[in-house]
Amino acid sequence: MNSSNNTININQTLRETFGFETLRPGQERVIETVLNHRSCAAIFPTGSGKSLCYQLPAICLPHLTLVVSPLLALMKDQLAFLASKNIPAASIDSTLSREEVQSTMEGVRSGKIKVLMISIERLKNERFRQFIGQVPISLLVVDEAHCISEWGHNFRPDYLKLPQYVQEFQIPQVLLLTATATQAVIADMQSKFAIAQSDVIVTGFYRPNLDITVAPCQDDEKLERLLSELQTAPNAPTIVYVTLQNSAENVASELRKAGINAHSYHAGLDNDIRERIQNDFMRGEIDCIVATIAFGMGVDKSDIRRVIHFDLPKSIENYAQEIGRAGRDGQKSDCILLANQNGISTLENFIYGDTPEREEILFTLQQAINASPQWEVVLSRLASESNVRQLPLKTLLVYMEMAGVIQAQYSYFADYRFKFLRDKQFILSQFNGERREFVNAIFQCSPQARTWCQVDFETLWAHFQADRQRTIAALDYFNEKGWIELESKLMTEVYRVNTVDKPIDALANSLAQLFKDKEQSDVERIHRLLQFFESEQCLSHGLADYFGDHNAPSQCGHCSVCRGHIAQLPKSHTQQASASEVSAWLTELQKKSSTPLSHNLQAKFLCGIATPVFTKLKARSLAGFARLESAPYAQVLALVESLNGSEEA
Numbered sequence: 192m193n194s195s196n197n198t199i200n201i202n203q204t205l206r207e208t209f210g211f212e213t214l215r216p217g218q219e220r221v222i223e224t225v226l227n228h229r230s231c232a233a234i235f236p237t238g239s240g241k242s243l244c245y246q247l248p249a250i251c252l253p254h255l256t257l258v259v260s261p262l263l264a265l266m267k268d269q270l271a272f273l274a275s276k277n278i279p280a281a282s283i284d285s286t287l288s289r290e291e292v293q294s295t296m297e298g299v300r301s302g303k304i305k306v307l308m309i310s311i312e313r314l315k316n317e318r319f320r321q322f323i324g325q326v327p328i329s330l331l332v333v334d335e336a337h338c339i340s341e342w343g344h345n346f347r348p349d350y351l352k353l354p355q356y357v358q359e360f361q362i363p364q365v366l367l368l369t370a371t372a373t374q375a376v377i378a379d380m381q382s383k384f385a386i387a388q389s390d391v392i393v394t395g396f397y398r399p400n401l402d403i404t405v406a407p408c409q410d411d412e413k414l415e416r417l418l419s420e421l422q423t424a425p426n427a428p429t430i431v432y433v434t435l436q437n438s439a440e441n442v443a444s445e446l447r448k449a450g451i452n453a454h455s456y457h458a459g460l461d462n463d464i465r466e467r468i469q470n471d472f473m474r475g476e477i478d479c480i481v482a483t484i485a486f487g488m489g490v491d492k493s494d495i496r497r498v499i500h501f502d503l504p505k506s507i508e509n510y511a512q513e514i515g516r517a518g519r520d521g522q523k524s525d526c527i528l529l530a531n532q533n534g535i536s537t538l539e540n541f542i543y544g545d546t547p548e549r550e551e552i553l554f555t556l557q558q559a560i561n562a563s564p565q566w567e568v569v570l571s572r573l574a575s576e577s578n579v580r581q582l583p584l585k586t587l588l589v590y591m592e593m594a595g596v597i598q599a600q601y602s603y604f605a606d607y608r609f610k611f612l613r614d615k616q617f618i619l620s621q622f623n624g625e626r627r628e629f630v631n632a633i634f635q636c637s638p639q640a641r642t643w644c645q646v647d648f649e650t651l652w653a654h655f656q657a658d659r660q661r662t663i664a665a666l667d668y669f670n671e672k673g674w675i676e677l678e679s680k681l682m683t684e685v686y687r688v689n690t691v692d693k694p695i696d697a698l699a700n701s702l703a704q705l706f707k708d709k710e711q712s713d714v715e716r717i718h719r720l721l722q723f724f725e726s727e728q729c730l731s732h733g734l735a736d737y738f739g740d741h742n743a744p745s746q747c748g749h750c751s752v753c754r755g756h757i758a759q760l761p762k763s764h765t766q767q768a769s770a771s772e773v774s775a776w777l778t779e780l781q782k783k784s785s786t787p788l789s790h791n792l793q794a795k796f797l798c799g800i801a802t803p804v805f806t807k808l809k810a811r812s813l814a815g816f817a818r819l820e821s822a823p824y825a826q827v828l829a830l831v832e833s834l835n836g837s838e839e840a
Contacts, residue, residue, distance in 0.1 A: 249305050316601055603683055773815070
């Protein structure tokens with residue numbers, strides 16, 4: 192397809208299908224690159240039309256466009272938009288019935304569906320991989336593509352496997368979409384998908400209408416400062432970001448007392464309540480949302496006049512994403528950070544808590560090898576046995592896949608239980624002959640304890656040769672009919688264990704190093720955040736530069752630095768303890784454990800970093816737990832090592 196034909200095709204499709212006359216900056220370059228059959232990365236700010244970069248090519252390309260997206264809500268929004276333009280698109284996700292999934296798969300297989308949206312987890316299912324491997328795919332689109340980089344702010348371990356899937360399914364090209372990728376993340380994405388430098392398209396990050404202020408502020412001054420900011424325009428649409436759920440509740444309550452129409456929003460609220468609050472805010476019935484980072488994805492309200500950070504954001508990337516929700520209508524909007532250094536050690540401690548020790552990695556590798564040829568993993572159980580928290584354990588399992596130790600096969604729920612909503616005899620009366628005998632066998636092999644009946648799949652197979660899949664299909668059917676209430680739990684991931692040439696010790700060392708590198712990168716990200724807020728250079732310029740936009744003015748004239756206010760963030764008070772106190776706390780902890788605890792575990796205990804082993808030891812109830820949580824982890828570890836001497840405890 193030559194370039195002039197491309198242009199005609201693009202403009203015609205843009206008008207006829209989407210009803211737009213012109214493309215925004217960057218969109219045309221991305222779309223032309225994709226239609227010229229080259230892989231491409233589009234780094235566009237939030238709200239600048241990334242989705243059209245795959246939606247338009249999807250119509251022009253001969254085969255399926257497969258979109259990997261991390262959020263169900265975003266998928267639903269995009270599917271609704273595609274449906275409004277009569278573009279045949281669908282998703283396969285957890286909200287669909289078995290029949291709906293079958294119908295979608297048939298539509299994909301026949302070529303009727305042009306765009307299929309899935310979560311990354313769907314690719315862990317061997318049956319889905321077999322299905323999609325038989326479908327010709329023109330383009331893989333990776334939404335929120337920064338998730339693929341361990342150096343990104345929102346790393347999702349399963350994204351690491353995407354380059355393997357590109358080869359496995361013979362996908363000729365990829366399109367990576369993100370709003371927040373640093374130079375290091377862009378370089379990482381490029382190398383993983385072999386994207387040429389000229390096909391990385393970064394549009395301007397600089398927003399001339401955003402006024403950025405860093406306001407140094409002690410914790411006990413924050414509420415008063417927040418109120419004075421809000422009272423300058425009490426009804427202006429505002430988001431206040433906090434770190435913790437109870438902070439969201441408390442701050443919203445205080446604002447309401449002061450006459451501000453404010454509501455809290457966080458992951459602890461029921462879905463329907465969250466949806467109602469979000470919709471009321473969108474309609475202008477709520478003026479101020481006090482939210483954790485659970486709020487914002489997919490929120491496209493153009494007239495947000497203020498984004499105020501009551502607590503430090505987790506990273507520059509998070510900060511950019513959050514202030515990016517202000518002023519999308521192009522009107523002046525204020526972005527204010529009420530900042531001190533309290534909580535820095537807490538942010539760091541989360542990172543140290545997510546770094547498994549070499550011995551814990553070795554234990555996990557040994558578990559896999561001992562289970563050969565097939566390894567069944569219940570994440571919560573393995574986390575408890577290995578003492579690796581669940582999120583880093585997921586990362587470790589992906590690293591083990593990348594090293595060729597294991598290969599994901601499929602997942603299933605180990606436990607099913609149900610309670611009768613209709614009489615057992617009534618359900619049996621709906622069936623005849625062999626089917627009735629089969630249903631009766633399910634009930635016989637599901638012993639009842641008070642209300643709930645636990646399904647015993649082994650007995651069902653041993654006595655009635657009743658297949659597990661057929662049993663689950665029957666229970667799903669009863670549940671849909673409203674005859675029973677069905678619950679499933681204990682998700683079990685099944686892996687094939689491969690023969691590995693590398694010695695297990697060497698493998699453990701190399702995997703431990705990967706985690707150490709990631710730990711260092713994440714800690715450096717927190718320090719870059721502080722450096723940015725205390726910078727002597729224009730904040731707008733620094734932010735744009737961080738994301739690869741080198742065309743922003745060196746002095747914007749609408750940030751606190753340009754106004755002559757260079758921030759010095761107040762330092763937090765670090766907890767102190769005498770060597771004898773610390774030694775007594777650690778002795779008490781060690782008494783609880785039958786095996787010696789490593790220096791790292793002792794430091795985690797003093798810093799209040801939760802691990803599965805501390806749950807078993809009931810460590811939270813001990814006097815020393817979290818007594819040094821405001822002290823830097825490295826300092827606490829050094830103290831532990833000096834108390835124990837140079838030899839590992």
